Amino acid sequence: MSILKVLELIPVDRLKFHEEGDSQRIKRIMQEIQRDGVLKNPIMVSELQNGDYFLLDGLHRSLAIKELGFKYILAQKVELTQPQVKLLSWTHQVPDHINLKPYLISGKSEVPCFTLARSGQEITVYGPKDIHERVEFMHQLTTNYYKDNELLRLPELPDFLAPGSQYVSFIPFNKNEFDEIILKNIVTPPGITRLLIPGRILNLQFPLTLLEEERYNEFQHHLSAYQPRLRKYTEEVYMVE
Secondary structure: OOOHEEEEEEHHHHOOOOOOOOHHHHHHHHHHHHOEEEEEOOOEEEEOOOEEEEEEOOOOHHHHHHHHHEEEEOOOOOOOOOOOOOOEEEEEEEEEOOOOHHHHOOOOOOEEEEEEEEEEEOOOOOEEOHHHOOOOOOOHHOOOOOOOOOOOOEOOOOOOOOOEEEEEEEEEHHHHHHHHHHHOOEEEOOOOOEEEEEOOOOOOOHHHHHHOOOHHHHHHHHHHHHHHHHHOOOOOOOOOO
16 A cells, blocks of 8 residues: 555644644744745644544644645644654753743652753753643743744754753653643643654645645545655655755
8 A cells, every 4th residue: 555545635623732833933834835835744643533633743834724724734644553653852942041040940840851951061950740730831931932033943952052052852751641641632832742753755745725625536636646756765864954
């Protein structure tokens, strides 16, 4: 079976989010989508028992598509139970002049929450074990540095820290914690969870006209046109986006 079979057009209103959106990032992505006239990459979702879709990757593309008035979005369906799916996290690059010292001590120092790297030092900050309380602690921290500017996030702490920057690296949620986030509709700050999902389908350049309404036959015809151009790379690659 072709890997393209995991692609579906799903209603934007059936998406369930576990992260808050970054308004500056949404605006930028809206402008890029309007300029290009295509959705470059599908979002990643896992189907829930009630027929809704839990968003795994592509929050800001989803919010941008919804803001632009489209009813559907191209999604790649993933089973969260497959062992290759890994729960990781992002690192936030924050201007050094923003004071994060008040958040280095939580009222409940029970489990590692994030590390702060600056001026050659790296500190592990502990927070509440309860997932609701820990996420609230994360909100209190991140609202200090991302509201006015687009959040700069990195897949990991760089080897060399940029002058004038400090780095907040979040401790990844474990599987049970992530299941609780899904079950209880908990919403974290932007750019916390990063999922390593194998078999991503990229660079589809999907036309926006097919996101306006459900046209099954036209959608299937468009998918079939991708098949002869589909390439799988097993070696490590680097891509400039």
